[in-house]
Amino acid sequence: MDFTECYGDTVSSVAAAARSGCWKRVKRLIRRGFSVDCRDNRGWNALHEAAAAGSLQCVQEILSAVGAGSPRGCRSYVNSLTHEGESACYLAAERGHLAVVRILLKAHANINQQTNDLSCPLYAAVNGGHKEVVELLVSKGAEVNGTHTASCWTCLHQAVYKGHREIVHMLVNVSNLEALDDHGISPLFVAAQYGQQECLEILVNAGANVSTQAADLATPLLIASQEGHQACVDFLLDHGADPNIACSHDWPQLPIHAAAEFGHIGVLRRLIAATDRACDRGDGMVSPLYMAVLRHQSKSVEMLLREGYSPDAQDCTHTLDIRSPLSFALGRTSNKPYSESVRLLVAAGASLHEEDWIYALATDKTDLLQLILEHRWISRPETLTRKCSDHHGKTILKPQELRELICVALNQVHFAACWLPLLLKAGLEPSLLLQVKMLEQADSDVLNYLLEFVNWSTLSPPLRHILDRRRAEKTWQPCPHFDSIICLSHICRLQIRLLLGPDPLMRTNVVQQLPVPSPLHSFLQFKDIPEISYKHSLS
Structure with a gap:
C-alpha cells in the first residue's frame, strides 16, 4: 500500500543533503543557519541520515557544527533517537559503516543504547554480519x-x-x-x-x-x-x-523419535545404532514406531522393523492412549483401505487385537482382510499352541487372535458376504461360525454359502430349529439339495478336508499331489460353490 500522499517526505534541507552524501552542501547549509536537528515524520534528523548513508564527511560536518556549542549538548545530540528508538550509532552499525561508528563512539555515542524492539548497535552489526564493526564495538566495551x-x-x-x-x-x-x-x-x-x-x-x-x-x-x-x-x-x-536423555515433560521422547516422526532416514539409521533399545518395548517407554506411524513415515517404519524393532512395541494406552502401532496405523488410515505402514506392520507379524479385526471385517472393503490373510496362517483350533511359529512363510494366528476374529465376525454378520468367502478359502474351520448368532442373523445367501462347507445333515437340534424357523418365516431360502440326502462326494471332500486340515487344503498345492483325477481338484477345494455378493440393503 502506498502512503506517499499521506506521509510526504518532511526531511529538512540539511538532512536531505546528508542522505545523499553531499557534504559540501551540508556544510554550506549549516553556515547559512539551517538547523541540523529538524526531524521528519520518522523522528530522523540530519545525523541519522548521514550515519545511515555511511557518509563520514557529512557526519563530521554535522558533529563539528553541534560541537561548537556545549559538549553536553553535543553528547545529547549524538544520542538522539528516532521514533523507533534508533541512534545514529545503531543505524551506522546496522549497515556496517565502520568509520562512521568509530567517529560516533569518539563523540560519546552510547554503545549499548537499545531500540524500542530491544536491539542495540552490537546486535545489529552481528545480524548484518559486519565483522569489523562487531570487532570494534566489542573492543570498545559493548555488552x-x-x-x-x-x-x-x-x-x-x-x-x-x-x-x-x-x-x-x-x-x-x-x-x-x-x-x-x-x-x-x-x-x-x-x-x-x-x-x-x-x-x-x-x-x-x-x-x-x-x-x-x-x-x-x-x-x-x-x-x-x-x-x-x-x-x-x-x-x-x-x-x-x-541420545537417551528424555526430551519431553509429557513422555520419554528421545532424538530417535524425532528422526522417525519426520522421516529423516540417515539420521534415524545413526540413532538406531546409538539409542538404548529399552525404548522399543520397555514399560513406560514409547517405541519410535508410534512416531513413524503418526506421520505416515513408511520408510521409517520399514527401517525400524528391519533393524529389529518389535511390530507390537509396548502398550501405550496410559502414555499416549494407543494400544499398539498397528491399531494406531489403522486408526490413522484416511481414504486408503490401509496405509503402507499397516502393510509393513502386518507383514512383520504384528499381533491382531479385537479392534484390528473390526477394521478388517466391519466393512464391505476386503483389502485389509486380504492383506492380513496374505501374511497370516489360519490353523485348525486343535493344532494351535501358544508358540506362534512360521508356517509356509506366514505367521500362524495365535489362539487369542483366532478367538477375537470369531467374536468380531459374529458381531459383523451383516458384512459376512464380504469376509466369509475369504476366511473359508483361507482355511478357517467353518464349524467355528456355526453359532446361534450367525444362523439367526445371516443373509440367506451367506447362510447357504456357509452350509456348503459342512455336513448340514448333522447340525445340532438347536441350530436345526433356527433353520426350520427361518424357513417358515421365509427369511431363509435354502439351496434345493439341502433337503436331500447329502451326496457321498461331499462327504468325501469333507473327510479329506478333515484329514488334511482346511488350511493346507485351501491354501497350498497339496490337492494337486493327491492320486485323484485333476477335475476333482477344484471340487476338493470347494471351488464349485458360487460366490456371494454383498447387498447394501442388508440390515
Whole structure:
C-alpha cells in the first residue's frame, strides 16, 4: 500500500543533503543557519541520515557544527533517537559503516543504547554480519551478554542463527556460551536447530555443553534430529551428546523419535545404532514406531522393523492412549483401505487385537482382510499352541487372535458376504461360525454359502430349529439339495478336508499331489460353490 500522499517526505534541507552524501552542501547549509536537528515524520534528523548513508564527511560536518556549542549538548545530540528508538550509532552499525561508528563512539555515542524492539548497535552489526564493526564495538566495551528482541537472544545466539562463522569465533571468547533465551535455548541449541554445522563445531570446541536442555527438555541432538541435519547429528554424537536423555515433560521422547516422526532416514539409521533399545518395548517407554506411524513415515517404519524393532512395541494406552502401532496405523488410515505402514506392520507379524479385526471385517472393503490373510496362517483350533511359529512363510494366528476374529465376525454378520468367502478359502474351520448368532442373523445367501462347507445333515437340534424357523418365516431360502440326502462326494471332500486340515487344503498345492483325477481338484477345494455378493440393503 502506498502512503506517499499521506506521509510526504518532511526531511529538512540539511538532512536531505546528508542522505545523499553531499557534504559540501551540508556544510554550506549549516553556515547559512539551517538547523541540523529538524526531524521528519520518522523522528530522523540530519545525523541519522548521514550515519545511515555511511557518509563520514557529512557526519563530521554535522558533529563539528553541534560541537561548537556545549559538549553536553553535543553528547545529547549524538544520542538522539528516532521514533523507533534508533541512534545514529545503531543505524551506522546496522549497515556496517565502520568509520562512521568509530567517529560516533569518539563523540560519546552510547554503545549499548537499545531500540524500542530491544536491539542495540552490537546486535545489529552481528545480524548484518559486519565483522569489523562487531570487532570494534566489542573492543570498545559493548555488552556482549545482554538479551535482545522479544526472544531474549544474545548476540551469540544471533550470530549462530545467521551462520556468521567468523563473528561466532570472535564472540565465543568473550560471551557466555550457556546463555539462555526465554525458552531456555542456548546458542549451541540454535546451531543444531538451524543446521549451522561450522558454528556448532566452534561452540563445542570452545566448551559449550552438547547435552544442554531447553525449558521443554529438548536437547540439541533432538532438534537436529527433528530438522534432519545429518552432519550436526553426527558431530553431536561424536562429541558426547547423549541420545537417551528424555526430551519431553509429557513422555520419554528421545532424538530417535524425532528422526522417525519426520522421516529423516540417515539420521534415524545413526540413532538406531546409538539409542538404548529399552525404548522399543520397555514399560513406560514409547517405541519410535508410534512416531513413524503418526506421520505416515513408511520408510521409517520399514527401517525400524528391519533393524529389529518389535511390530507390537509396548502398550501405550496410559502414555499416549494407543494400544499398539498397528491399531494406531489403522486408526490413522484416511481414504486408503490401509496405509503402507499397516502393510509393513502386518507383514512383520504384528499381533491382531479385537479392534484390528473390526477394521478388517466391519466393512464391505476386503483389502485389509486380504492383506492380513496374505501374511497370516489360519490353523485348525486343535493344532494351535501358544508358540506362534512360521508356517509356509506366514505367521500362524495365535489362539487369542483366532478367538477375537470369531467374536468380531459374529458381531459383523451383516458384512459376512464380504469376509466369509475369504476366511473359508483361507482355511478357517467353518464349524467355528456355526453359532446361534450367525444362523439367526445371516443373509440367506451367506447362510447357504456357509452350509456348503459342512455336513448340514448333522447340525445340532438347536441350530436345526433356527433353520426350520427361518424357513417358515421365509427369511431363509435354502439351496434345493439341502433337503436331500447329502451326496457321498461331499462327504468325501469333507473327510479329506478333515484329514488334511482346511488350511493346507485351501491354501497350498497339496490337492494337486493327491492320486485323484485333476477335475476333482477344484471340487476338493470347494471351488464349485458360487460366490456371494454383498447387498447394501442388508440390515
